[in-house]
Amino acid sequence: MRQFPLEMHQVAPGRLVEWRLRSTTAPGAADRRASFNQDKHFTVAEESRADGDRVASWVAVTFEVDGVLDEPLLARALLGFVQRHEVLRCEFLRLAGEVSCAPLPAGELALDAVEVAAHGSAGRLGAFLSERFQRSIDTLSWPLFVMGAVVRPESSTVYLAFDHIVCDGMSMPVVAHQVLTAYEALVRGEEPELPPAPSYLDFADEQRRRYLSIDADDARLGYWKSFIERGGEFFPRCPLDLGVEPGRMYPIVNEASWLLDAAEAEVFEKVCRETGAKPFMGLLASVAVCLREAGGPGVYRGFMPVSERGREKWTDSVGWFVNTLPIEFDASPGKDFAQVVAGVGEGFREMMRHLDVPFVRAWELLAPEEFALRSWPYAVNFFSYIDMRRCPGAERHEEWRPTTHVWSATGNGTCSWFQRDADGLHMNSLYVDTPAARRTMDDFQEALRRTVQCVARTGGFRRPVGLTAPRRPEPDPRAARVRG
Structure with missing residues (x-):
């Protein structure tokens, strides 16, 4: 799926x-x-x-x-x-x-x-x-x-x-x-x-009872406040050049691509496990390095949606069980794959200690002027990962052939969702329809594909001398872009 x-x-x-x-x-x-x-x-x-x-x-x-x-x-x-x-x-x-x-x-x-x-x-x-x-x-x-x-x-x-x-x-x-x-x-x-x-x-109801009455001085907002103090803003900016004008919304490009085939994804997971990390941590480390090489900072700062279904009773319920939290880690030049992945793990564990604070409530209390806007104020760094093999009914996915589709009318930045399924690792991005964004997202997608394939083949970010460029996957009829 x-x-x-x-x-x-x-x-x-x-x-x-x-x-x-x-x-x-x-x-x-x-x-x-x-x-x-x-x-x-x-x-x-x-x-x-x-x-x-x-x-x-x-x-x-x-x-x-x-x-x-x-x-x-x-x-x-x-x-x-x-x-x-x-x-x-x-x-x-x-x-x-x-x-x-x-x-x-x-x-x-x-x-x-x-x-x-x-x-x-x-x-x-x-x-x-x-x-x-x-x-x-x-x-x-x-x-x-x-x-x-x-x-x-x-x-x-x-x-x-x-x-x-x-x-x-x-x-x-x-x-x-x-x-x-x-x-x-x-x-x-x-x-x-x-x-x-x-x-x-x-x-x-349970969430509102716990957080409706808090104010900006509540100790539970400490993680958010420290994130804001280090970065200077509530929303972590996407470092990619998307060619957008401040305050303007744009039509959306909806694009899908294949990063790793099934065999490569298995090897990539093995490499991650050998460093003590989960596959999404290796992927996020790869994203951070690609963003840095595209001109971004050495410290990765971004938003990450996290499922609130962790409590077992919500596993089979339908609803908006998603919280969004900031994550931060070091991806400076010179750090190898294991070092960056270790930083991802530390950042993720710290983030998860503050899962219960609702994103919308933190936004309202800590960035009230931006909360009055109808969208995030500018292009925001955003990373989402789902292993579809862990979802309810996954054992029947080959037979049922389920697929998920998302759509948004307009936007002012980019959002990327990564999915792992039985066929490999995939990427679906929604981003502004500008010439600069199309060029930038093409370059970023290719850089990320090369990076994760390099990790799968060599166990690290650096490609040894003599290693040919990773091959592109066979064309997938679903791997294309659609203008919104």
């Missing part, structure tokens, strides 16, 4: 059907508070809509069902999935200045099947779905997701796309696993058996 642009997904043509959610009763009272992440996301959507400058994003998952699709049973599986996760049944509202949500009762929901279109071209289908998600998903309107399938005589591609307010990227493997597990059970004539999935709204 990996993440790449939906427009590049080679979905075979077929008949499109969607299942649209409706309530058989009026919504109840909006008596649940949104999480810190949700509150900020909703507020930005409101403000941008008022100015006619829509800020929007979605995250989607697609997966395959072999054989003739039993559409009524898939509808039952989809409805059961929505009933199972309270956050998907929520409408978000601003009441008395606060963003609250009103969950609809699970038993008062129904699905209507709607024929959408029939497409005879696989090349246009991905673009059609991407455009449909953009038109259909609205942060300010319920429901906050789209569910459908491309139906063919011998197989079908199921898709679900969500506004970011109700889920994160790590929710996508959960979606695929639970919908397919329920569907397969129903096909066998059995009732689905799925593990408990506590409500994300309970997680949000």
